Amino acid sequence: MKNKLLSAIFSLSGASIAIGVLGFMAGFVTLFVDINQNISVKWLLFVVLLLVSLIIILLKIIYDLYQHVEPPPPFEVPIRYVRDEEVFVIRRNENFINNIIVGCYILKDDIDRLAYLGVVHLVQDRVIQIKIRYDFKVLGTIPESIDALKNISVRPVVPVTALQQVTNMEDANG
């Protein structure tokens, strides 16, 4: 958000608007006000107070916009695999809520393939555990190294065909 605000202010259109506003205000003032005239302190203080109030309100709006939360990414890359618990650990992401089914996709031969079906097992303060429920045997073994894990993306989206496939396989296994 900060970058968005800064880029909006310091852009070509932002500079054009600023020059335009300054020119308009200067023209407006010289048109109606005699700049050689003495002014009363009362009016000067009033104008200063008005401007300060406006600036404070605008700063508040900018602060609120800055606090506006960016939407979380639609996927997460596992940062660790815990073999004993059969869980992938991902960073906290609000798209992943407790007990939802997630898909673990792997880019193999330039094709995105569903490798594992998982469930959000536990949401901690800063990480989330994804329990692997079904292995589609796309890979021989579940990757554990950091480099291998970077090829996996965990998404809270699962194709219905994958669910049907799992159901069929479970039925076939009795």
Next chain:
Amino acid sequence: MAERYFAKVVSTPDKYSVVINKGADQDIHVGQKFLIVGLGDIIIDPDTGEELEKLEIVRGQVSAEHVQQKIATLKSCEYVRSSDVKQIKKVTARGGYAMLGPQDTVTESITPGEQHLKIISGAKIGDFVIKL
């Protein structure tokens, strides 16, 4: 103790229940649900090298079964279901009916799997309790 952790396990009488160090004084009531977790390794962010937090190892989900003043006994409230058993019986008719040709009767029956209470795996004294 961190705010996330409501209590600690003080005893493990059997594989289905645990005793915690909070009771009626802390407004625990019968039927209230909790999660028992143990703490594992610290998870480090591979990109930034930042220590994120300790991995919580889930022992099981429990509910308060018996509440005393300062302690409470919690029992597992999760169930595991064994898979259904599918039986196909084929009976070939003999005797008089066999003269009309082979008479096979196929009977298919499905015995539903049974539900068992899930054990609280690996729970030990000092494990943490999270309110659900």
